[in-house]
Amino acid sequence: MFWGLGEMAFKIFLIIIPLMIVLEILKGYGVLEKMTRPLIPFLRNFNLSREAGVPFLVGQFLGLSYGAGVLIQSSKEGKVSTQEMWIICLFLSLCHSLFEDTLLFVAVGANFFVLVIFRLILAIAVTLFFSRVLLPRREKPWADQ
Amino acid sequence: MVPVYVLITIIRHTPLLKWLGEFFQPAMALFGLPGEAVMVLILGQGINIYAAVGAISGLELGIREITILGVMLTISHSLPMETVVIRQAGVPVKSLLVLRVGLALLSGIILNLIL
Numbered sequence: 001m002f003w004g005l006g007e008m009a010f011k012i013f014l015i016i017i018p019l020m021i022v023l024e025i026l027k028g029y030g031v032l033e034k035m036t037r038p039l040i041p042f043l044r045n046f047n048l049s050r051e052a053g054v055p056f057l058v059g060q061f062l063g064l065s066y067g068a069g070v071l072i073q074s075s076k077e078g079k080v081s082t083q084e085m086w087i088i089c090l091f092l093s094l095c096h097s098l099f100e101d102t103l104l105f106v107a108v109g110a111n112f113f114v115l116v117i118f119r120l121i122l123a124i125a126v127t128l129f130f131s132r133v134l135l136p137r138r139e140k141p142w143a144d145q
Numbered sequence: 146m147v148p149v150y151v152l153i154t155i156i157r158h159t160p161l162l163k164w165l166g167e168f169f170q171p172a173m174a175l176f177g178l179p180g181e182a183v184m185v186l187i188l189g190q191g192i193n194i195y196a197a198v199g200a201i202s203g204l205e206l207g208i209r210e211i212t213i214l215g216v217m218l219t220i221s222h223s224l225p226m227e228t229v230v231i232r233q234a235g236v237p238v239k240s241l242l243v244l245r246v247g248l249a250l251l252s253g254i255i256l257n258l259i260l
Contacts, residue, residue, distance in 0.1 A: 008202045071230065109206075
């Protein structure tokens with residue numbers, strides 16, 4: 001019983017520790033901020049401006065809990081509009097911490113490509129639908145009733 | 146993760162997990178999963194992915210089942226915590242929450258059909 005536990009804990013340790021080191025470096029050197037430029041055409045598909053790039057990348061690499069500070073800050077600074085923030089949160093809630101979450105399941109035997117590709121396609125399709133089809137027509141469809 | 150693994154391994158030897166599994170069997174069959182896998186979904190949604198992964202290794206599941214659970218849980222997990230983050234970011238959460246859980250369930254059904 002405990003052999004399986006040790007094996008799982010060791011595998012997860014091997015995957016998560018190097019990942020955490022890379023993420024700390026990305027964060028410490030502000031690499032994510034510099035990576036927003038190539039992302040601009042991708043963001044434009046969702047009617048998002050360049051300012052959306054940082055919260056988007058932080059969510060994708062660091063995750064919602066780890067990147068919460070950046071997300072909350074960009075919303076408070078007002079550089080990103082409420083509608084943009086809603087679109088970012090829609091994409092991020094369906095697809096974030098692309099590497100950490102996926103690798104945790106891969107460590108216990110899941111298929112990496114199915115996990116990554118399915119989730120990316122779903123998030124892109126749903127976000128495109130909301131940002132291009134639904135949002136431009138109605139004034140505030142994102143507000144709760 | 147480790148406490149969850151130990152807990153699941155212990156209750157696997159009691160009738161509790163079997164009863165729970167039998168009760169949820171019809172619903173979980175939609176996703177091509179055994180009834181006991183409902184524990185993985187509940188722990189992942191309510192706590193986090195580490196808890197879900199701990200539960201997966203405590204149960205005996207195949208690669209197909211783990212992949213389906215993985216897709217469902219990467220789309221929707223840690224709901225109490227992540228909902229707070231999204232609300233703090235100034236975005237209404239109710240609609241996002243419904244979308245997220247709904248799409249996770251739908252993805253499980255789709256993957257069960259195509260995998």
